[in-house]
Amino acid sequence: MLKFLARSLLLAAALTMFTNAYAEPIVIKFSHVVTENTPKGKGANMFKQLVEERLAGKVEVQVFPSSQLFGDADEIIALLKNDVQIIAPALSKFSKFTDVLQLYDLPFLFNDLDAVACFQESSSGKEMLDSMSKKGIKGLAYWHNGMKQLSAPVPLRTPESAAGLKFRIMSSDVLQAQFQAVKANPQKLAFSEVYLALQTGQIDGQENTWSNIYSQKFFEVQPYFVESNHGLLDYMLVTSQRFWKSLPADIRTELDKIITEVTVAVNDLASKENEDAKKLIIDSGKTEIIKLTAEEKGKWRAAMKPVWDQFKDEIGANYVEKAAACSN
Ligand code: SIN
Numbered sequence: 207m208l209k210f211l212a213r214s215l216l217l218a219a220a221l222t223m224f225t226n227a228y229a230e231p232i233v234i235k236f237s238h239v240v241t242e243n244t245p246k247g248k249g250a251n252m253f254k255q256l257v258e259e260r261l262a263g264k265v266e267v268q269v270f271p272s273s274q275l276f277g278d279a280d281e282i283i284a285l286l287k288n289d290v291q292i293i294a295p296a297l298s299k300f301s302k303f304t305d306v307l308q309l310y311d312l313p314f315l316f317n318d319l320d321a322v323a324c325f326q327e328s329s330s331g332k333e334m335l336d337s338m339s340k341k342g343i344k345g346l347a348y349w350h351n352g353m354k355q356l357s358a359p360v361p362l363r364t365p366e367s368a369a370g371l372k373f374r375i376m377s378s379d380v381l382q383a384q385f386q387a388v389k390a391n392p393q394k395l396a397f398s399e400v401y402l403a404l405q406t407g408q409i410d411g412q413e414n415t416w417s418n419i420y421s422q423k424f425f426e427v428q429p430y431f432v433e434s435n436h437g438l439l440d441y442m443l444v445t446s447q448r449f450w451k452s453l454p455a456d457i458r459t460e461l462d463k464i465i466t467e468v469t470v471a472v473n474d475l476a477s478k479e480n481e482d483a484k485k486l487i488i489d490s491g492k493t494e495i496i497k498l499t500a501e502e503k504g505k506w507r508a509a510m511k512p513v514w515d516q517f518k519d520e521i522g523a524n525y526v527e528k529a530a531a532c533s534n
Pocket of ligand 1: 239240246294295296351376396397414418439
């Protein structure tokens with residue numbers, strides 16, 4: 207009997223070793239819509255590199271940039287169907303799943319990325335990472351891109367100069383209200399379609415960060431930019447609750463550590479990436495970048511800020527107050 211037991215135990219151990227040695231790695235598909243030379247593109251590649259160093263043979267990461275696998279219209283649904291395991295949409299693109307993240311689209315809410323970090327690192331900011339858990343979406347981290355700039359076929363020195371122009375926006379009702387506040391005509395459009403829409407005149411203008419403006423070549427088809435810093439473009443790195451819970455605990459713990467490390471790195475490099483992109487745009491000589499005076503910027507702020515009142519009940523007035531306090 208003892209011999210039989212010992213043989214069975216040996217057999218079980220050998221089987222486990224064999225299974226582990228030949229087990230297929232867990233595949234994480236990470237899909238995004240920007241190019242690889244942007245803060246999010248670099249973050250995705252850094253994540254792949256660290257996972258493959260530290261979880262070699264156990265987890266494989268496949269990165270799909272530039273809407274190659276999924277674009278704005280379908281990436282969140284693909285995540286919920288487990289066709290992709292990690293995505294990092296702009297915070298403006300979650301409005302079908304939660305109201306609270308609309309906070310980040312309020313115009314002139316944050317002065318700069320330090321103010322954004324102040325809120326995101328607060329208990330309220332962290333709470334928002336869980337705002338879509340009932341919809342099956344798990345927030346893993348916030349990744350910065352930067353502050354948005356406006357562009358158009360005319361120099362947008364005053365809010366009045368935007369009246370009647372068609373501006374591309376992400377799928378956000380706050381951004382829609384922001385442009386309606388200056389009597390412009392906002393058009394919701396997927397990121398991958400913006401360049402062509404600008405080139406063909408389907409839209410007149412747009413708002414985005416310098417790194418996206420440079421990497422998508424928007425500066426080649428927009429004669430005037432204003433350095434308005436009027437709004438924020440940040441991301442939430444998300445996975446599905448279903449996929450995350452299916453992972454072995456030790457792998458989840460290691461992935462969590464890697465995500466923390468990559469988040470620090472992305473958030474450190476984002477400002478420089480945008481400054482570098484701005485310099486490249488200036489050096490191209492293909493467009494003009496206008497700096498607003500304090501008075502001109504004050505006029506834009508006064509024209510757009512009423513949007514806060516339109517959305518503060520949906521978002522939660524306490525969140526708006528706390529976020530605004532980070533810029534005081
Ligand atoms: C992105 O940075 O992921 C795209 C933002 C946009 O749609 O403008």
